[in-house]
Amino acid sequence: MSHAESIVENLTTAVVVADAALRLQAVNPAGEMLFELSAKQMVGQQLERLWPQTTPLAGLFADTLQTAHSFTRRGLPLPLPGREVIVDMTVTAMLAGAPGTCGAALLLELNQVDRLRRLAQEEELVDRHLAQRAVVRGLAHEIKNPLGGLRGAAQLLERKLSETEREYTRIIIREADRLQGLVDRLAGPTRPYLQAQVNIHQILEHVRSLILAEVGEGIVLRRDYDPSIPEFPGDPDQLVQAALNLVRNAVQAPSRTVILRSRIERQFTIGQRRHKLVLRAEVEDDGPGVPPALRDTLFYPMVTGHAAGTGLGLSIAQDIARRHGGLIEYTSRPSRTVFTLFLPLRPEL
Ligand SMILES: Nc1ncnc2c1ncn2[C@@H]1O[C@H](COP(=O)(O)OP(=O)(O)O)[C@@H](O)[C@H]1O
Ligand SMILES: [Mg+2]
Numbered sequence: 001m002s003h004a005e006s007i008v009e010n011l012t013t014a015v016v017v018a019d020a021a022l023r024l025q026a027v028n029p030a031g032e033m034l035f036e037l038s039a040k041q042m043v044g045q046q047l048e049r050l051w052p053q054t055t056p057l058a059g060l061f062a063d064t065l066q067t068a069h070s071f072t073r074r075g076l077p078l079p080l081p082g083r084e085v086i087v088d089m090t091v092t093a094m095l096a097g098a099p100g101t102c103g104a105a106l107l108l109e110l111n112q113v114d115r116l117r118r119l120a121q122e123e124e125l126v127d128r129h130l131a132q133r134a135v136v137r138g139l140a141h142e143i144k145n146p147l148g149g150l151r152g153a154a155q156l157l158e159r160k161l162s163e164t165e166r167e168y169t170r171i172i173i174r175e176a177d178r179l180q181g182l183v184d185r186l187a188g189p190t191r192p193y194l195q196a197q198v199n200i201h202q203i204l205e206h207v208r209s210l211i212l213a214e215v216g217e218g219i220v221l222r223r224d225y226d227p228s229i230p231e232f233p234g235d236p237d238q239l240v241q242a243a244l245n246l247v248r249n250a251v252q253a254p255s256r257t258v259i260l261r262s263r264i265e266r267q268f269t270i271g272q273r274r275h276k277l278v279l280r281a282e283v284e285d286d287g288p289g290v291p292p293a294l295r296d297t298l299f300y301p302m303v304t305g306h307a308a309g310t311g312l313g314l315s316i317a318q319d320i321a322r323r324h325g326g327l328i329e330y331t332s333r334p335s336r337t338v339f340t341l342f343l344p345l346r347p348e349l
Contacts, residue, residue, distance in 0.1 A: 012267065014087075014110040017094075022047045022061055025105065033266060034087075034112060035080065047108075051078055061091060061106055068093045075113065083338070086114040125327070129299060129318055136301055136315075140187035144180065151176040185312050186301055198234040200279055200343075201225055204260045207243045211251060211258075219251055224261040229279060232345040234324050242320040245313035246283040246328070246339045252306065253287025253337065270327050270342050277345040278326075282338050290332040298330070317341075 008015055014031035018024050023046055027039045035042065035050055042050065048058050064071060070092040078085050092107040154172040161169060208221050250258045261282040268278035290298060291305045299318045304311035314328070321328045325347035330339045 012111075014108075014112075016047075016108040016110065018047050018061070018106040018108065020065060020105065022058065022106070024050070029266070031110070034085065034110060036263070047106075051080060064091050064093045065106060068095055078110075085112050087111060088113050125299065125329075129322065132300060132315075133319060137187050140183045143183050147176055147180055147183070151180075182310070185310070185316065194235045194237070195233050196236055197231040198236050198239060199231050200229055200239075200262055200281055201227070203236060203239050203243055204262065204281065206240055207247050208260060210240075210244060211247050214248075215251055219255070220257045221247075222257060222259045224259055226262050226264060229262055229264055230277075230345060232279065232343065233347065234343070235320075238320045238323065242317040242328075242341065243281065243283070245317040246341070249313055250283050250285035250287065250337070250339070253285050253289075255285035255287030255337075257286050259284040264345075265342070268342070270325065270344060273325070273344075273348075275344040275346070279341075279343045279345055281341040281343070283341075284336065284338045286335050287337060289334045289337050290330065295332070299328070 008028050011028060012030055014034040015026075015028045016024060016031050017026040023044060024042050027035075027042050032038055032042075037050075047061065060071065063069070070090065072088065072090040074088045076087050076089050078087050088111045090109045092109075094105045094107055151173055154169045154176070158166055158169040158173075204223070204225070208223070211219075212221060247258060247260070259282070261280075261284060263280040263282070265278040265280050266276065268275055270278065294303055294305055297303045299314050300311070301315040302311040303314075318328050321341055321343065324343050326341060326343035328339060328341050330337065332338070
């Protein structure tokens with residue numbers, strides 16, 4: 001590979017070259033990642049086949065070839081199968097005879113901007129999450145101590161009471177136990193992170209069977225897995241818990257179809273760290289979407305949109321993701337909500 005080629009290979013900008021007939025001639029790895037297709041699958045395809053819904057662009061491409069005026073579109077929605085990304089796109093004509101080109105050609109540079117915007121938000125999310133976990137853990141600790149005393153005292157008292165009066169101490173004990181359980185869940189997993197080799201599909205399949213047992217026939221749980229995803233170090237029980245919380249929410253949204261998806265991202269940044277290989281596990285549902293009032297505080301504990309909710313599911317799931325060096329993000333609109341768990345496949349914790 002020449003030096004110039006290796007630069008194009010390593011760009012984070014997706015570069016696509018098309019010929020005068022708007023057939024794709026070449027694409028770099030960033031382009032493969034953006035379209036989630038290999039160069040092999042794309043080369044030779046008509047440009048508009050890649051993103052059919054933006055066919056009106058075909059006219060602009062043709063104009064660019066004719067006039068050799070390049071153009072840039074910012075914030076262009078790019079509807080891809082199963083997802084939509086926002087890109088800045090610059091289209092340049094490389095005219096016949098230009099050195100290194102054979103015939104007229106189009107050069108497309110695509111930058112996924114929603115990912116950049118998300119990155120800034122992500123850092124804030126991580127900061128807020130860490131601060132908030134510290135407060136919650138402290139609070140949980142402060143509640144647990146007196147709670148133990150309260151329960152013990154009720155047990156002692158119980159012995160001195162008649163059978164009918166014991167109903168009261170039983171209430172105290174039962175409620176203390178309930179509160180203890182709540183506080184334990186609030187504090188999140190406290191046992192040390194247990195490291196094993198994790199197969200993400202085993203985790204997702206386990207969660208799938210748990211959910212099917214819970215809700216039965218009322219819901220369609222589809223899978224869309226990339227079977228080539230390697231195992232990675234992690235705590236299987238905690239990851240089941242995190243995925244379960246996400247899938248349960250999707251089912252409770254309520255929705256009719258939930259899709260469990262797995263993909264690999266290359267050269268992906270989580271928080272401040274750039275990783276070579278990152279697992280992207282998604283839970284997509286067709287429910288009504290996250291209530292707008294909750295969007296900014298969704299991952300906080302006790303934030304819930306359900307009357308009987310505890311608002312702990314997402315907070316705990318996010319905590320588990322953080323323990324694995326990962327992160328949970330989401331996008332939501334009516335009939336399409338996606339919660340995405342990013343986990344580094346070779347974490348440095
Ligand atoms: N897939 C989803 N679709 C719509 N709303 C969601 C989804 N996931 C989470 N939410 C919203 O986020 C809130 C918080 O979720 P969570 O932390 O799991 O707590 P809980 O489920 O106990 O309410 C939910 O009550 C719901 O309003
Ligand atoms: Mg929940």
